[in-house]
Amino acid sequence: MSSERTRDFGRYVAAADDDVIICRCEEVAKGEIRRAVRDGLFTVHEVRRLLRCGMGLCQGNTCARLVRGIIARELGVAADSLVEATGRAPARPLEMRVFAREQGL
Amino acid sequence: MTRYDLIVIGAGPAGLSAAAEAAGAGLRVAVFDENAKPGGQLFKQIHKFFGAKEHKAKIRGVKIGAELLAEAEKRGAEVFLNSPVAGLYKEREILVRRGEGVGHYKGDAIIVATGAQENMPAFAGWTLPGVMGAGAAQTLMHLHRVKPGKRVLMLGSGNVGLVVGFQLRQAGCELAAVLDAAPRIGGYGVHAAKLARTGVPFYLSHSIVRAWGTDKVTGVVAGEVDGGWNFIPGREKQFEVDTVCIAAGLAPATQLLKMAGCAMRAAGADWLPVCSAVGETSLPGVYAAGDVSGIEEASSAMIEGRLAGGAAARKLGFIGPDEYEERRQVLLAALASLREGMFAPQKRGQISAQTDEGIDLSQTLLRKGYLEEGEVGKYPGVKPAAGIHPVIECTQNIPCNPCRDACPQGCIKVTGGIAALPEYDDRAGCAGCGLCVAVCPGQAIFLLNEDAGDGLAEVTAPYEFLPLPQKGELGAALARSGEKLCPAEVVRVKLAPAFDRTALVTFRVPRDFAMRARFWQKEAAA
Numbered sequence: 001m002s003s004e005r006t007r008d009f010g011r012y013v014a015a016a017d018d019d020v021i022i023c024r025c026e027e028v029a030k031g032e033i034r035r036a037v038r039d040g041l042f043t044v045h046e047v048r049r050l051l052r053c054g055m056g057l058c059q060g061n062t063c064a065r066l067v068r069g070i071i072a073r074e075l076g077v078a079a080d081s082l083v084e085a086t087g088r089a090p091a092r093p094l095e096m097r098v099f100a101r102e103q104g105l
Numbered sequence: 106m107t108r109y110d111l112i113v114i115g116a117g118p119a120g121l122s123a124a125a126e127a128a129g130a131g132l133r134v135a136v137f138d139e140n141a142k143p144g145g146q147l148f149k150q151i152h153k154f155f156g157a158k159e160h161k162a163k164i165r166g167v168k169i170g171a172e173l174l175a176e177a178e179k180r181g182a183e184v185f186l187n188s189p190v191a192g193l194y195k196e197r198e199i200l201v202r203r204g205e206g207v208g209h210y211k212g213d214a215i216i217v218a219t220g221a222q223e224n225m226p227a228f229a230g231w232t233l234p235g236v237m238g239a240g241a242a243q244t245l246m247h248l249h250r251v252k253p254g255k256r257v258l259m260l261g262s263g264n265v266g267l268v269v270g271f272q273l274r275q276a277g278c279e280l281a282a283v284l285d286a287a288p289r290i291g292g293y294g295v296h297a298a299k300l301a302r303t304g305v306p307f308y309l310s311h312s313i314v315r316a317w318g319t320d321k322v323t324g325v326v327a328g329e330v331d332g333g334w335n336f337i338p339g340r341e342k343q344f345e346v347d348t349v350c351i352a353a354g355l356a357p358a359t360q361l362l363k364m365a366g367c368a369m370r371a372a373g374a375d376w377l378p379v380c381s382a383v384g385e386t387s388l389p390g391v392y393a394a395g396d397v398s399g400i401e402e403a404s405s406a407m408i409e410g411r412l413a414g415g416a417a418a419r420k421l422g423f424i425g426p427d428e429y430e431e432r433r434q435v436l437l438a439a440l441a442s443l444r445e446g447m448f449a450p451q452k453r454g455q456i457s458a459q460t461d462e463g464i465d466l467s468q469t470l471l472r473k474g475y476l477e478e479g480e481v482g483k484y485p486g487v488k489p490a491a492g493i494h495p496v497i498e499c500t501q502n503i504p505c506n507p508c509r510d511a512c513p514q515g516c517i518k519v520t521g522g523i524a525a526l527p528e529y530d531d532r533a534g535c536a537g538c539g540l541c542v543a544v545c546p547g548q549a550i551f552l553l554n555e556d557a558g559d560g561l562a563e564v565t566a567p568y569e570f571l572p573l574p575q576k577g578e579l580g581a582a583l584a585r586s587g588e589k590l591c592p593a594e595v596v597r598v599k600l601a602p603a604f605d606r607t608a609l610v611t612f613r614v615p616r617d618f619a620m621r622a623r624f625w626q627k628e629a630a631a
Contacts, residue, residue: 017228020227021232022227030227061360062222080374080376087360087364089200089364091361092202094191098205101205101206102206103206103207103208104209
């Protein structure tokens, strides 16, 4: 996508379903994602870092595909051309007190 | 750091099978699962499985799960529950929550059998309480014994939507409708027919526009979609429901594989690990088995698990090359037979117009969930005969053959592959035992006696609702479409141990209705 950095995808135009929540954990609405893409964030990584969609309790298990689809539609590309966000530990929610208590090292 | 020969992540059908296979070869095996109960989705599958004997066909998923768990534990595999795996690293190390801390474990081989997660469509109101995945509804019903709601709308007509829809009916919920944005029912026709004959309407090319409600969902606006998946203005329908179940497909739960650095490939909307025939990923000694390597049925997942478990045993030197190869060929053949027929994973997205036998598929079955009376006779399982005889309404090529093995008279033939349509051979002479009716996982076989005297016919149908009807009870005979045909008296209710809790209900209808009546409905109490 980097070669398309300067491509103009047009300005954000409000849509009727912009207030539909996409990332339930972090309460990110569809319109916020659409606006972020129009503001120049063309990858799942960038959108995730700006809006935190996919960084909540479920780690994107519910919304990753939805977010990818919305970004792809705004850019007019196929969803599978967008690289998924990097998976990192912990893949499951762990409280910090649990994470810090390592056993049997 | 604790070390095992093999670490299996996920105690579902694939994981438990992998553990049983490897532990049987002498490996020290640990299985980690995040849930409080083992079995993955198996313990929520109360229906009888499709396939052949070698695939545990006609046995209910919950029983297969219990047997698999017992096998794995008996062979010495340790199963750790409430133990979510939070990290997988390419050195074959995992990070697991154990109680109030985290543990590190290393395996000489790792099998990732983390299954799948449900896809969620986002529509206005999808975050309201009462909107849930079909899997959540199953968990409520079968693990917690809680009815998800009174009146449910199901979005999705794949096997998950159809099977869970039927289970909702069994739990006593009303099913307002099954919707699917696709123009055809995605799951097995026999599963759809089970629902349609109880009166559940199907709306294909329909999806949810929005759900409404304040504290919880109280209704849904659905709309018809065109070929480009856009809603057609003016074609909305309203459903008053307190529950919406979403069965919009599954996505492989590949997070751990990606984290470890396994090579992935795009497959449609999913990313799948690049795997060998036995499930080895691009990381040596790290395997993927079951839905995480591509969505299929639990029966396939169990074989994939055994393949990966055996491959790990071979890699670590626990079994010799000849023993391994022999076992591998048996398992690969079993897997190949499950991948026969029109629902095979390699045929996904293709549309068949005819069966392998060259018979036109029923378009009514694909759009409304039932066969038209006039077209039933086209299929080889349906032949007119005098006296009592089976009517096998099996019209799609599904890898399944318990009916053939069940018939003590040898009346039912499934020839030319496991996915061939069953054929009724009237020369052998049906004894009316009803075993075929009870074992058919699709509940697609009926016994008919068109001359029961007094101008009446007797129809025997599989029945899996409680309470069972009583002999002499008056109810209504319903057509395949769920249309009420006539009053019908129950003349027999048979429940033998070999039926495994599928009752055979025989009811009497006027002879003209013999080829139409396919369900007996209890009359609502006045």
